[in-house]
Amino acid sequence: MMQHAQEPELTMEIGNTVAPGRNAPSQAALRAALDAAAAQVETRPDLALAAANEALRAVPGLPPALFVGAQALRRLGRPTEACARLALIPGGLRRPAMVLWEHAQAASAAGRSDEAITVLEALTEAQPGVASGWLLLASELRKAGREEDAWRADLSAVHASSRDPDLLAAATDINDGKLDEAEAKLAARAARLPDDPVGTRMQGEVKWRRGDMTEALRLLERAVALAPGFDLARDFLVRLLMQVNRLPDALVHAEMLAKSPVAGAAADLILSSVLVRLGDQERARTIYERMLAAQPEQPLLWQNLGHVLKTLGEQGGAIEAYRTAVTQQPALGEAWWSLANLKTVKLEAGDIAQMETALAGLEAEAGRDEDVFHLHFSLGKAYEDAGDVARSFEHYDKGNRLRRSLVGYDPDLLAAEAGAAAATFTSAFIAEMGEGGCPAEDPIFIVGLPRSGSTLVEQILSSHSAIEGTMELSEMMVIAARLQSRIDEGEFADFAAMVRSLGPVERLRLGEEYIERTRVHRKTDRRRFTDKMPNNWQHVGLIRLILPNAKIVDARRHPMSCCFSGWKQHFARGQTFTYDLTEIGRYYRDYVRLMAHYDAAAPGAVHRVIYERMVADQEAETRALLAYLGLPFEESCLEFHRNTRAVRTASSEQVRQPIYTDAVEHWKAFAPWLGPLEAALGDVATCYPEVPAELLA
The missing domain is CATH 1.25.40.10 (Tetratricopeptide repeat domain)
Structure with missing residues (x-):
């Protein structure tokens, strides 16, 4: 019998309901x-x-x-x-x-x-x-x-x-951060009432707060199985599924949530978020437009619509949406940055005045950091376009300093991890590991740094009839993080021991997992696809182990140009190394060191595209790239700007135009302020595109 919060009480007296027989007991x-x-x-x-x-x-x-x-x-x-x-x-x-x-x-x-x-x-x-x-x-x-x-x-x-005293007490403990006390109360209650969906959801929240995502998901899935109409639990479940990149599962639950008889705007918004992550921009657009038709005074919705239209290449509509958003909410920093981040748009003097006024009003308010740093980045871009380099750098610098104070990043840890990968994946180790992994040839990994020309490379490749362009996929990083957790939890002494433990069967399973998890992003029947997650340079060795036939393209741009461009670019998520000139310089140097190591350990495994060479002679570089991939040359690759595919990165508008050379040395206008970056890069900058001998040792 199912037991829940409580059961109805029974009071039944024997009384004289039925007259007893002569010999009946008392x-x-x-x-x-x-x-x-x-x-x-x-x-x-x-x-x-x-x-x-x-x-x-x-x-x-x-x-x-x-x-x-x-x-x-x-x-x-x-x-x-x-x-x-x-x-x-x-x-x-x-x-x-x-x-x-x-x-x-x-x-x-x-x-x-x-x-x-x-x-x-x-x-x-x-x-x-x-x-x-x-x-x-x-x-x-x-x-x-x-x-x-x-x-x-x-x-x-x-x-x-919700009125149960045990649950109220546990909720208070959770809100106060007393997770041990909450967990004990909820466990005792679950022993008595194992099928209570509300208590089960709260147990899932405790696990999530402890960082145990696997158990949190199990409990949330059980809660909505016990009560399919438990909208708050399903909303929470969708958000957790998105965190672990289980997007198809998130879509199933988001669509169910949207069917709730009491579903409101929140259900539509979370569904559209899942659709955007899955690359279904058109359907997300339909949801936003329907919601705005009903309630047009919604600046955040206009902003979201602008994001979708930008991705779809509808720049005019995106501009109109962003401007509507800032008209309705002048201090909406993300909308201003989204407008400024359309690289082909220049903000005018009137825009600068509005942003300066909004910023002056925000800086006295607590809790508005996100709007503040977005406005600083936006003003940096506006003054840059206006030719006021000093004021531009001032705003970029303020935006970066504030953003850096809000994110966690450890450059020493990154350097140690890159060093561990280099020490592990030697040519002898690669030979010792032998064959294994998933034999699929589908993936083309485009790695490097953000703002290195990787979107250009992807757009060129996706213009080929055999290649589908997807987006920056996080699946390889999820797999790598899961393997790293085995070290963090003490299962292995170090990175080398963990990697060495990956036998042929597990390498096959991991490779197949990647192929299966990325299938949801593939919308055509083209046999190859791109994964343009730049951070995957850290996992080239793992990629080679579990997907030995995958191709890896390293998109590289002059370090001063690339790093400065990344530093003045605010990224929606991730890329936490970009908000400090010294840290981004160190990151670039660690990247060059590890990639040089892979070049020596497995010659020819990685194909490098030098941005400046691609800009100077697109056809020659494109032919060499396609030859590495084993594909015939196609003229359509030279006309990549005609490709109408959705592009979600900061370069979405630039890759819809023919190649231009304006940005190659743009950083030099800011050179007087870039000393920390130059010092961090050292000879990596002066030797480019060659690798300094020190990093080859």
Whole structure:
């Protein structure tokens, strides 16, 4: 029997309901016998039934005996007989709550949903604060095809549980950060009420706060299985699934959430977020446009619509959406930055004045850091376009300093991890590991730094008839992080030991996992696809182990140009190394060191595209790139700017134009302020595109 927050109480007196026969036992004896029988219902229902029958022979129609007998019959797998007995208890739908509860469970077990629903509707009307009645009612309504009514019943169950003192106490502990206390309270409650969806969801939240995402997801999935109409739990589940990049699963739950009879704008927004992550920009656009048609005074929605239109290449519509957003909310920093970040748009003097006014108003407010740093980046771009380099750098610098204070990044840790990878993936180690991994030739990894020309390379490749351009995929990083966690948790002493443990079977499984997890991003039948996550340079060795036939393209740009461009670019997420000139210089140097190591350990495994050479002679560089991939040259690759595919990166507008050389040495205008970057790069900058001898050692 399912147990939930509480069960209805039963008060049934033996009294003089039925006149006893001449030789009937006393009321006290009957009460004692039936109390003993009731105590045996769960453990020995056969004995409980025998005692109830004995009481009924002594006092035919005795309600407590009918009730105990019905309880025993249901537990013996005879629910139809249980229903018959319960029907003999007088009072109909006004019988005591426990009788109605038992009748509902018996009718449910007998497959008599209509009867169960009738009884449960009476029970929940009489005791609306008892979650168990609502949950069973929801289950029976679903069996009857009454989905909307079932959803509302689930919501009523959640509402009933929200007043449970045990759950309120646990919620207080969670909010106060007392996770041990909350976990203990919830565990004790789960032992008593294992099928309570609200308690289960709260257990999932505790696990999530502890960083145990696997267990958090399991508990959230169980909570929505117990109560499919538990919208808050499903919303939480969708967000967690997005965090771990289980996007197809997130879509299933987001679409279900959007069907809720009480679904509001929040359900539409989370669905559109999943669709954007999956690359279904058109469907997300439809949702935003529908919502704005109903309520046009929604600056955040206009901003989101602008993001989608930008990705789809509809620059005019994106500009209009962003400008509508800042008109409605002048201090909306992200919308201003999104407008400035359309590299082909120049903000005018009027825009600068509006942003300066908004910034002056924000800097005195607490909790508006995100708007503040977005406005600084936007003003940096606006003054740069206006030719005021000093004021441009001032705003870029302020934006970066504020953003850096809000993110966690350890350059020493990155350097150590890159060093560990270099020390592990020697030519001898690669030979020792031998063959293995998934033989699929589908992926083309484009690695390097952001703003290195990688989007240009991707756009050229995706213009080939055999290659589908996807986006920056996080699947390889998810796999790498999971493997790293095995070291962090003490399973392996170091990186080399962990990698060495990957035998042929596990390498095959990991490679197949990557192929399967990325399948959702593939919208065509082209046999090859790009993964343009730049940070995958850190995982080239792992890629070679688990996907030995995958191709790896290293997009490289002059370090001063690349790093400065990355530093003045605010990224929506990730790339936490870009907000300090010294740190981004160190990052570039660590990248060059590791890639040089791979070049020596596995010559020819990685193909390098030098941005300045691609700009100078696109055809020659494109032919060499396609030759590395084993593909014939196609003229369409030279006309990449005609490609209408969706592009989500900062270069989305630039790659819709023919190659231009304006940005190659743009950094030199800011040279007086770039000393920290130049010092961090050292001879990597002066030797470019060659690698300094020190890094080759």
